[in-house]
Amino acid sequence: MKKILFTLLLFFVFCLQAWAQEDDLLSLLDDDDEETTEYVTASFKANRVINLHSVENTAAGVLDIKIGHRFGTLNGGFYELFGLDQASIRIGGDYGITNQLMIGLGRSSFEKTYDGFIKYKFLRQSKGKRNMPISAAFLATTAIQTLRWQNPDRDNLFSSRLYHTFQLIAGSKINEQISLQLSPTLVHRNLVATNEEENDVYALGVSGRIKLTKRVALNAEYIYVLPDQIAPEFQNSFSIGFDIETGGHVFQLHFSNSTSMIEKGYIAETVGDWGDGGIHFGFNVSRVFTIQKPKIK
Amino acid sequence: MKRFALLFSLLVFGFTSIQAQKYFTRDGKVTFSSDTPIEKIEAHNQKATCVLNAADGRMEFAILIKAFQFEKALMQEHFNENYMESGTYPKATFKGQISNIEAIDFSKDGNYEVTVAGDMTIHGVTQAVSTTGNILVKDGKLSADATFETKPGDYDIKIPAVVRKNIAEIVQVTVAVDLAPFNK
Numbered sequence: 139m140k141k142i143l144f145t146l147l148l149f150f151v152f153c154l155q156a157w158a159q160e161d162d163l164l165s166l167l168d169d170d171d172e173e174t175t176e177y178v179t180a181s182f183k184a185n186r187v188i189n190l191h192s193v194e195n196t197a198a199g200v201l202d203i204k205i206g207h208r209f210g211t212l213n214g215g216f217y218e219l220f221g222l223d224q225a226s227i228r229i230g231g232d233y234g235i236t237n238q239l240m241i242g243l244g245r246s247s248f249e250k251t252y253d254g255f256i257k258y259k260f261l262r263q264s265k266g267k268r269n270m271p272i273s274a275a276f277l278a279t280t281a282i283q284t285l286r287w288q289n290p291d292r293d294n295l296f297s298s299r300l301y302h303t304f305q306l307i308a309g310s311k312i313n314e315q316i317s318l319q320l321s322p323t324l325v326h327r328n329l330v331a332t333n334e335e336e337n338d339v340y341a342l343g344v345s346g347r348i349k350l351t352k353r354v355a356l357n358a359e360y361i362y363v364l365p366d367q368i369a370p371e372f373q374n375s376f377s378i379g380f381d382i383e384t385g386g387h388v389f390q391l392h393f394s395n396s397t398s399m400i401e402k403g404y405i406a407e408t409v410g411d412w413g414d415g416g417i418h419f420g421f422n423v424s425r426v427f428t429i430q431k432p433k434i435k
Numbered sequence: 436m437k438r439f440a441l442l443f444s445l446l447v448f449g450f451t452s453i454q455a456q457k458y459f460t461r462d463g464k465v466t467f468s469s470d471t472p473i474e475k476i477e478a479h480n481q482k483a484t485c486v487l488n489a490a491d492g493r494m495e496f497a498i499l500i501k502a503f504q505f506e507k508a509l510m511q512e513h514f515n516e517n518y519m520e521s522g523t524y525p526k527a528t529f530k531g532q533i534s535n536i537e538a539i540d541f542s543k544d545g546n547y548e549v550t551v552a553g554d555m556t557i558h559g560v561t562q563a564v565s566t567t568g569n570i571l572v573k574d575g576k577l578s579a580d581a582t583f584e585t586k587p588g589d590y591d592i593k594i595p596a597v598v599r600k601n602i603a604e605i606v607q608v609t610v611a612v613d614l615a616p617f618n619k
Contacts, residue, residue: 162495163457163486163487163488163493163494163495164484164486164495164497164528166457166459166486166617167459167484167486174482174499176499176501176525179501179512179515179516180512180515180516197508197509198508199508200507200509314520314522314523352517353517353595383513383517384597385597385598385601386509426507426508426509428506428507428508428509431506431507432506432508434479434481434504
């Protein structure tokens with residue numbers, strides 16, 4: 139009798155097991171499913187927050203043409219049509235060599251400066267098999283200021299025109315709406331105007347975005363320059379604006395107290411003061427072109 | 436006593452044979468294309484998961500939305516961010532039934548036309564769908580494929596007016612999976 143019971147019991151156990159598996163076919167695979175790593179994408183809409191680089195990279199084989207524009211300051215009043223009479227421009231292009239390595243070139247009208255950069259994203263935020271809460275990138279830029287020498291009679295060196303910036307960018311997409319980022323930065327100027335100014339300027343950029351709708355985001359950035367490094371008339375840069383995305387373009391419309399759109403300028407040479415209307419209206423327009431199509435694998 | 440032993444072994448064998456009647460893949464291919472005079476959009480996914488129960492004809496699919504690859508990186512970003520919202524709805528699934536499963540002889544090679552009907556969930560919206568497809572049995576393995584049409588609008592995927600001419604109202608979907616016997 140016991141054996142019958144035992145057999146019946148076994149029978150039920152098997153049935154139950156069969157039942158449990160019958161319930162959801164896909165769950166069969168879950169047990170030995172090699173979990174995949176899912177990388178977080180689109181922490182920011184563009185590879186710039188406003189002036190600062192974001193943790194985003196231009197995708198491999200994609201050329202991103204950027205036109206940046208900063209009008210004069212709002213406190214120019216009606217005579218200057220609130221700054222619209224003046225403009226500072228940067229025209230540039232970014233190219234993705236791989237999905238994690240990008241380069242860029244640009245030319246700014248402000249101090250007739252050429253700039254080039256290389257950015258390598260060495261850490262990608264991910265979840266799943268590999269759980270990584272942040273993305274991080276390293277940025278190195280060089281700017282060449284090409285204004286005529288102020289004192290042509292002096293012994294002028296080409297190296298005096300050079301500015302280098304090294305920046306670590308660490309960011310996290312907290313959720314679908316909010317992304318935050320820190321950018322510790324070193325700006326090196328080969329030549330400075332006075333003895334009081336440091337050649338090396340240390341700064342910390344803090345930036346973030348809030349996605350308002352699928353196609354519009356609010357961005358802000360603030361760059362704190364450690365004290366006693368730059369001339370007292372220079373301010374910390376603060377910018378706030380919107381990213382608006384329309385198909386192939388991203389329009390970034392913003393207000394900033396910085397005129398320059400490159401690191402050595404907006405970090406170490408911002409003169410505008412938010413307190414008395416030294417604010418520039420400006421925009422960045424980005425248009426991407428796929429130069430090399432990715433292989434589908 | 437012998438009878439019980441017999442019953443027991445029958446049960447065990449019966450159970451193992453049910454086990455062998457499942458087929459699966461983790462690298463099924465799903466492609467969709469949207470064709471308009473302005474733009475042709477095509478995306479490929481090579482990571483579809485599928486399980487087929489040959490005993491009763493039930494079939495399930497799960498597809499990771501982020502695994503769709505596009506020619507243009509920006510398109511892929513927009514697909515995930517603006518249309519499919521893959522952060523919120525990471526997977527598309529299908530749970531269905533092959534209606535003429537008894538017509539298929541899995542023990543010998545051959546090609547069979549099948550009808551599949553069930554529930555498709557995309558972007559968090561479930562719709563009843565049905566389509567015809569083929570199942571090819573060869574050396575104990577299966578190759579199944581199907582082509583069908585779907586409307587983004589049916590799954591609450593909103594397409595703004597500016598790009599309405601670039602994205603087709605009806606999207607063609609092709610599914611091709613090679614299924615191997617599932618043994619646990």
